[in-house]
Amino acid sequence: MQTSVELQSNQELVARIRQGDADAEALLYEKFSARVYFTALSETHSKEDAEDVRAETFLRVIQALRQDKLHSADSLPAFIVGITLNVIRELVRQKYRADSLEDYEDDIARDDSMEAAFLDAETGRELEKAAQQLKPREQQLLRMYYFEELPKEEIARKLGIKAERVRLLKSRALQQLREIYKKMTRR
Amino acid sequence: MTHQEIQEGEIIERYVRHELARDERRSFQEHYFACEDCFEQVQTTARMIAGVRQASRKGLLAESAAQPAAWWASLFRPAFGLAIASALVLAVAFGWLVLRQISSPSQELARKPQSGASPGPTGTPGQNTAPSATPSPSPGKNESPKPSEEPELLAQNRTPVVLLESSRGTSPSSNQLTLPANSSSAILRIEVEPGSPFASFQFQIFDSAKRLVATATSGKANTRGSVAARVSAGALQNGKYLVKCYGVKNGQRELIGEYDLLVRKL
Numbered sequence: 001m002q003t004s005v006e007l008q009s010n011q012e013l014v015a016r017i018r019q020g021d022a023d024a025e026a027l028l029y030e031k032f033s034a035r036v037y038f039t040a041l042s043e044t045h046s047k048e049d050a051e052d053v054r055a056e057t058f059l060r061v062i063q064a065l066r067q068d069k070l071h072s073a074d075s076l077p078a079f080i081v082g083i084t085l086n087v088i089r090e091l092v093r094q095k096y097r098a099d100s101l102e103d104y105e106d107d108i109a110r111d112d113s114m115e116a117a118f119l120d121a122e123t124g125r126e127l128e129k130a131a132q133q134l135k136p137r138e139q140q141l142l143r144m145y146y147f148e149e150l151p152k153e154e155i156a157r158k159l160g161i162k163a164e165r166v167r168l169l170k171s172r173a174l175q176q177l178r179e180i181y182k183k184m185t186r187r
Numbered sequence: 188m189t190h191q192e193i194q195e196g197e198i199i200e201r202y203v204r205h206e207l208a209r210d211e212r213r214s215f216q217e218h219y220f221a222c223e224d225c226f227e228q229v230q231t232t233a234r235m236i237a238g239v240r241q242a243s244r245k246g247l248l249a250e251s252a253a254q255p256a257a258w259w260a261s262l263f264r265p266a267f268g269l270a271i272a273s274a275l276v277l278a279v280a281f282g283w284l285v286l287r288q289i290s291s292p293s294q295e296l297a298r299k300p301q302s303g304a305s306p307g308p309t310g311t312p313g314q315n316t317a318p319s320a321t322p323s324p325s326p327g328k329n330e331s332p333k334p335s336e337e338p339e340l341l342a343q344n345r346t347p348v349v350l351l352e353s354s355r356g357t358s359p360s361s362n363q364l365t366l367p368a369n370s371s372s373a374i375l376r377i378e379v380e381p382g383s384p385f386a387s388f389q390f391q392i393f394d395s396a397k398r399l400v401a402t403a404t405s406g407k408a409n410t411r412g413s414v415a416a417r418v419s420a421g422a423l424q425n426g427k428y429l430v431k432c433y434g435v436k437n438g439q440r441e442l443i444g445e446y447d448l449l450v451r452k453l
Contacts, residue, residue: 032220034226035219035220035226038226038229038230038233039216042202042203042233045372045417046371077217077220077221078217078220080220081213081216081217081220084216085213085216113371113372113417113418113419113420113421114203114233114236114237114240115237115238115240115241115244115419115421116371116419116421117237118233118234118236118237119234119237119238119241123234123238124237124238124241127234127235127237127238127239127241127242128238128241128242128245128247130238131238131239131242131247131248132242132247132248134248136249137249139248139249140248140249140250140251142239142243142248143239143243143248143249143250143251144251146204146236146239146240146243147239147240147243147244147248147399147402148243148251148391148399148402149389149402149404150440151435151438151439151440152438153438153439154440155251158251159251167197171197174232174235174236174239177235177238177239178231178235181235181238
């Protein structure tokens with residue numbers, strides 16, 4: 001949740017941008033650019049598209065703030081999300097209409113390229129090593145859950161456990177992976 | 188959306204895996220735009236899941252116990268393999284003899300108008316379009332792009348699409364996917380009965396060594412009965428694949444089709 005300091009700084013930022021303060025525009029970019037990029041990446045799974053979305057979103061946000069179109073600075077985060085999603089929708093429509101994909105807007109981001117989107121080469125290698133250090137059953141579980149995307153009932157049957165346990169064991173295995181990775185990258 | 192709701196509802200993971208409804212998704216996005224903790228967590232979770240998928244794809248993670256062999260798995264057993272190979276050799280030899288006899292008169296006829304003859308269409312019927320320049324008037328038909336169209340097509344940044352048609356019991360694969368070098372992903376499409384009861388569909392792609400190399404998930408079929416899912420181009424190399432498509436409903440999977448797929452990377 002937003003803290004009062006953040007609210008204050010959002011209000012301050014918005015006020016300064018309204019007055020044409022270029023430094024405040026840079027600060028706004030610094031504060032939200034990673035979020036806009038991540039949102040676009042998680043919707044499109046394309047780094048190139050995410051960059052385009054980020055650039056276009058900030059153009060529109062800053063223009064709107066300069067023109068005093070934001071009624072309350074408290075809603076700045078939601079305002080930026082709205083513009084980000086509009087830009088993504090427009091991009092998706094432009095890019096995929098020719099392939100008759102307008103019916104699949106919901107599926108645009110359901111692709112199998114999340115590895116390319118969220119991992120750089122080094123992080124990918126480190127995570128592969130970390131995953132191999134998990135116990136064989138943890139590896140099996142994570143593989144079935146996140147890669148093979150099997151239903152919980154099927155995973156439970158293959159591992160000989162109750163279906164209700166799958167979620168818990170999967171969360172623990174993922175947490176374990178996170179810790180191994182953290183230790184590896186701390187060295 | 189509160190932190191408690193986020194924790195209890197596994198919102199972060201479901202966000203990364205595109206399992207949230209559109210309004211929940213929007214609500215969580217608005218939350219992490221204002222919340223440092225959740226933004227940190229969602230990025231980490233995305234990386235962890237991507238790492239698991241990458242390691243799985245490369246065969247680095249332990250696999251689950253062997254599943255019951257599929258019908259086509261028996262084809263790879265040595266005894267069956269030998270028998271099939273022998274039968275194929277005989278069939279090819281016989282076919283060649285027959286064709287040789289049939290083609291002789293036509294070759295003779297063809298020799299006469301040789302100078303004015305133009306080469307026939309290239310490509311095998313049944314290749315599916317890769318990136319198509321214009322929406323196909325009959326997307327259900329397999330078509331082969333003319334070679335002369337390719338440079339223009341490749342210049343356009345469109346996602347290659349293959350419409351999968353069941354090939355079980357029929358002759359050679361008609362499902363071909365041509366991947367231009369700059370493609371990051373491709374779209375697999377199948378047609379199901381309109382009003383299909385499945386809540387989602389899952390595609391599993393196996394290479395010729397029967398190794399699972401990629402999965403892709405799609406939501407419900409659209410009103411026309413089309414299902415589409417996106418798969419990473421990086422997971423596919425030149426060669427033959429088997430695609431299994433499952434319908435998922437109430438946590439149960441049902442195999443609805445198996446498709447041969449030939450991938451050609453440019």
